[in-house]
Amino acid sequence: MRFRAVRPSQLGKVDAIVIPLSAGAEPPAWLSRATRAAIARLLKEEQGVTRLYGVNTLHGEPRVVIVGAGKPGQLDAERARNIASAGIRALWRSSVRKVAIAVVPDSIGEERAAQAAVEGAIYAMWRPEAHRTRDEERRLPNIDQVVLITEKATADAIDRGTAVGDATNVARRLANEPANRMTPALIAEAAKDLAKEAGVRIEVLDADRCRALGMGSFLSVAQGSHEPPRFIVMRHRGRGGSGYDLGLVGKGITFDSGGISIKPADNMHHMKADMTGAAGRPRPAFQRALR
DSSP, X not given: OEEEEEOGGGOOOOSEEEEEEOTTOOOOTTSOHHHHHHHHHHHHHHTSOOSEEEEOOOTTSOEEEEEEXXXXXXXXXXXXXXXXXXXXXXTTXXXXXXXXXXXXXXXXXXXXXXXXXXXXXXXXXXXXXXXXXXXXXXXXXXXXXXXXXXXXXXXXXXXXXXXXXXXXXXXXXXXXXXXXXXXXXXXXXXXXHHHHHHTOEEEEEOHHHHXXXXXXXXXXXXXXXXXXXXXXXXXXXXXXXXXXXXXOOOOOOSSOOTTGGGSOGGGGGGGGGGGHHHHHTHHHHHHHHHO
16 A cells, blocks of 8 residues: 655545544635535534544545544554544445544644654554455455645655554454464465575574573473474674663463363364464564664
8 A cells, every 4th residue: 555645735635534523613724615514414413523434425526524623632653653543444345435533633743643644544454354255344445545635744754654554454464363273384484585685684593592592481481382383583684783682582482272171162163373472573673674
């Protein structure tokens, strides 16, 4: 998905527009008169914006998705991400390809709001149904371009948001795989691919190397599976010296079989998520290197 930022006067033709509206707010003045009138009618009927709405516009006008943004002054990065995600998801089943998202700086500023909008849009494009049987359940949305409507946001905000969003979706994809499709060896291969893409150093230790290093506790846990263990070390050396080293450690048990005899069957499928810590650890190195 491609991103760019434009001022309202430079928007041009898009297929749909996602507009966050705080309580009591008016539709943006840069919208066409017909679209503003349609939004005003909706707000009057609904007595304000509390959730997500599709607005019926005239032929030739872009689709409009209104997303409730809460009270003025209470918008934070998390809510800005959720707003963008909700707007994109509302258009999943449509044929639109080019979507504009109005950036609302509120109390966090244009740069942070724009970055959060990019992250949210990327999160919304992730589909967890990769192994579903029917094609329509695996099909990705048609959206391939997102335009941020903003007065001040820069390319840096888009770059940061793209790095965070892409890296997060990588972690989600790894964590969502069933245990037989994401063994320790396969996690190591995925980490190597990420390291190569981001220019990050990586070292993968096998059982013999771990034993030589005296990693008895780690190897004891690994004995619970016939799958051989892997210990993954990723290193990123940033520009300049910060004066300190930062280490992040993630747990990577690909299926938690501990106490399996007393675990209820209802949530057994969640045990594959015991490797989420490890799946998320390549993210910071991947993200920072791409910046």
